Amino acid sequence: MILGLVTLAYTWGGYPAMLAALARFRNLRIKKAEISPRLTVIVAARNEEQNIAHRLRNLCELDYPRECLEIIVASDGSTDGTADIVREFAPGWVRLLEFHESRGRAAVHNDAVKASHGEILVFTDAATRFHSDFLIRLAENFADNRVGCVSGTIAFHNEEASAVTEQRGLYWRYEHWLRTMESRCGILCCASGPCMAVRRELFRPLTQGSYDVDFITPLDVIESGFLVLQEAEAKAADEMFLAPHQELRAQIRMVARNLCGYFDRRCLIGSAARPWFAWSLLSHKVLRWMTPLFLLLVLLSNTVLMIHGRVIVLWLAQLSFYAAALAGYLLAERKRRPGSLFSAPFAFCLANLGFLLGLIKCLRQERITVY
Numbered sequence: 001m002i003l004g005l006v007t008l009a010y011t012w013g014g015y016p017a018m019l020a021a022l023a024r025f026r027n028l029r030i031k032k033a034e035i036s037p038r039l040t041v042i043v044a045a046r047n048e049e050q051n052i053a054h055r056l057r058n059l060c061e062l063d064y065p066r067e068c069l070e071i072i073v074a075s076d077g078s079t080d081g082t083a084d085i086v087r088e089f090a091p092g093w094v095r096l097l098e099f100h101e102s103r104g105r106a107a108v109h110n111d112a113v114k115a116s117h118g119e120i121l122v123f124t125d126a127a128t129r130f131h132s133d134f135l136i137r138l139a140e141n142f143a144d145n146r147v148g149c150v151s152g153t154i155a156f157h158n159e160e161a162s163a164v165t166e167q168r169g170l171y172w173r174y175e176h177w178l179r180t181m182e183s184r185c186g187i188l189c190c191a192s193g194p195c196m197a198v199r200r201e202l203f204r205p206l207t208q209g210s211y212d213v214d215f216i217t218p219l220d221v222i223e224s225g226f227l228v229l230q231e232a233e234a235k236a237a238d239e240m241f242l243a244p245h246q247e248l249r250a251q252i253r254m255v256a257r258n259l260c261g262y263f264d265r266r267c268l269i270g271s272a273a274r275p276w277f278a279w280s281l282l283s284h285k286v287l288r289w290m291t292p293l294f295l296l297l298v299l300l301s302n303t304v305l306m307i308h309g310r311v312i313v314l315w316l317a318q319l320s321f322y323a324a325a326l327a328g329y330l331l332a333e334r335k336r337r338p339g340s341l342f343s344a345p346f347a348f349c350l351a352n353l354g355f356l357l358g359l360i361k362c363l364r365q366e367r368i369t370v371y
Contacts, residue, residue: 003294003297004294004295004297004298004301005298007287007290007294008291008294008295008298010283010287011283011287011288011291011294012288012291015283015284015287016177016178016181019178019181019182019185020181022181022185023181023184023185026184026185026186027184027185028183028184028185028186028227030141030144030146030147030229031143031144032140032141032143032144033140033143034136034140035139035140035142035143036064036065036068036139037068037118037119037120037139037142038068038069038070038117038118038119038120039064039068039069039070039118039119039120039121039122039135039139039197040070040071040072040116040117040118040120040121040122040200041059041069041070041071041072041122041124041135042072042074042109042112042113042116042121042122042123042124043055043059043071043072043073043074043124043125043126044074044076044105044108044109044112044123044125045073045074045075045076045078045082045125045126046075046076046077046078046082046102047078047079047080047082048078048080048082048126048127049078049080049081049082049085051126051127052073052082052085052086052126053085053089054129055124055125055126055127055128055129056071056073056086056089056094058129058130059071059094059130060093060094061132062130062132062133062134062135063132063133063135063136064135064136064139066093069093069135070093070095070116070117070118071093071094071095072094072095072096072097072112072115072116073086073094073095073096073097074097074099074108074109074111074112075096075097075098075099076099076102076103076104076105076107076108077099077100077101077102077103078098083096083098095115097111097112097115099111103209104209105212106206106208106209106210106211106212107206107209109123109206109212109213110205110206113200113203113205116200118200119199119200120138120139120142120197120198120199120200121197121198121199121200121203122135122138122196122197123193123194123195123196123197123198123213123214124194124195124236125193125194125238127194127238127239128154128194128195128236128237128238129236129237129238130152130195130235130236131234131235131236131237133233133234134152134195134234134235134236135234137152137231137233137234137235138150138152138197138231138234139197141229141231142197142199146226146227147226147227147229148198148199148202148221148222148224148226148227148228149191149196149197149198149199149202149217149218149221149226149227149228149229150191150196150197150198150228150229150230150231150234151179151188151190151191151192151195151196151197151218151228151229151230151231152192152195152196152197152231152234152235152236153176153192153195153230153231153232153233153234153235153236154172154192154194154195154235154236154237154238155172155235155236155237155238156172156237156238156239171347171351176230178284179230180230180232182230182280182284183228183229183230185276186227186276187276187277187279187280188218188227188228188229188230188280189218189219189222189228189277189280189281189284189285190214190215190218190228190284190285191213191214191215191217191218191228191230192214192236193212193213193214194236194238195234195236196213196214196217196218198213198217198221199221199226202217202220202221202224202226203217203220204216204217204220208260208261210256210257210260210261211257211261212257212258212261215257215258215261215262216261219261219262222274222277244329244350247350247351247354248350248353248354248357249354250354251350251351251353251354251355251357251358252354252357252358252361253358254354254358255289255354255355255357255358255359255361255362256358256359256361256362256366258285258289259285259286259289259358259359259362260362260365262281262285262286288355289355289358289359290355290359291352291355292352292353292355292356292359293356293359295352298318299318302314302315302318303315321345322345322349324341324342324345324346325342325345325346325348325349325350326346327342327346328342328343328344328345328346328347329346329350331343
């Protein structure tokens with residue numbers, strides 16, 4: 001039990017506290033400048049006819065020199081009107097790569113990069129929206145030759161807010177704070193897939209169908225000796241899942257894909273040459289995704305102690321937390337908006353259920369290639 005409690009305390013409290021302290025003494029200074037390198041924005045899309053026109057309109061209205069901007073939409077075996085909409089949109093500026101067979105994001109990104117001409121590659125999704133100065137704020141970081149990858153800051157919203165969306169927003173604020181601190185310390189190891197940029201020469205083809213640019217490409221950048229940054233002023237927006245099962249499915253997919261990728265790059269986790277990155281990767285990602293295992297360990301230990309008449313309070317406290325999560329789920333299913341007393345435990349447990357199922361898929365080597 002002590003091991004489980006200590007690990008949970010370190011993962012969710014100790015690591016952020018240590019990171020905040022480190023950021024006061026290790027504050028990375030980036031030499032920004034107003035530059036306009038040639039950018040290629042890559043949108044990997046499958047059956048996005050509801051979003052693609054709005055996405056392209058958003059990209060075409062950005063405050064960035066048009067002669068320095070290339071937009072590529074890679075349609076991955078779309079069976080709806082996605083390709084037709086792109087084909088009719090701003091011919092000569094927006095390019096369509098139409099693949100008639102769906103092969104997954106990794107293969108599509110590889111082919112789109114080969115077809116691109118930009119010095120900087122910007123990856124995004126059909127549902128994401130960039131603020132008008134997004135590309136400018138990203139680009140100015142590449143004036144520093146040490147920078148290899150820059151991630152924008154994405155805000156999630158949903159007009160029909162629910163218990164999940166409310167608490168998921170809190171979770172993402174916590175996540176972005178961690179990334180900001182890691183970026184300030186120069187030890188950031190991840191990026192946001194819908195709003196990230198990388199130097200063309202640092203992009204390595206994604207060799208597994210389950211890989212994605214948001215977790216493998218930053219590791220490639222680090223291994224090449226460059227920095228990954230979080231740019232707070234490069235703002236993007238995306239919709240958050242409304243239904244609990246959608247959020248759960250996304251968590252499973254994210255953990256299964258990313259954790260398998262990290263295990264494939266375990267040399268970086270145990271790297272003696274890059275101990276700060278190894279510490280960041282292990283503490284921020286791997287231990288967090290292992291949280292459900294430590295929660296189960298604590299519950300088992302508390303149950304054994306309870307049976308022997310010891311430390312009953314801890315057992316009751318843990319069960320009460322899970323009961324509150326169950327109540328939050330039942331209220332959410334009835335489309336009622338519970339207060340934080342129920343919604344926070346529900347959102348936390350939902351995320352950790354996704355972590356657990358994703359971990360199981362990873363251990364069973366079930367590679368997820370779908371969107």
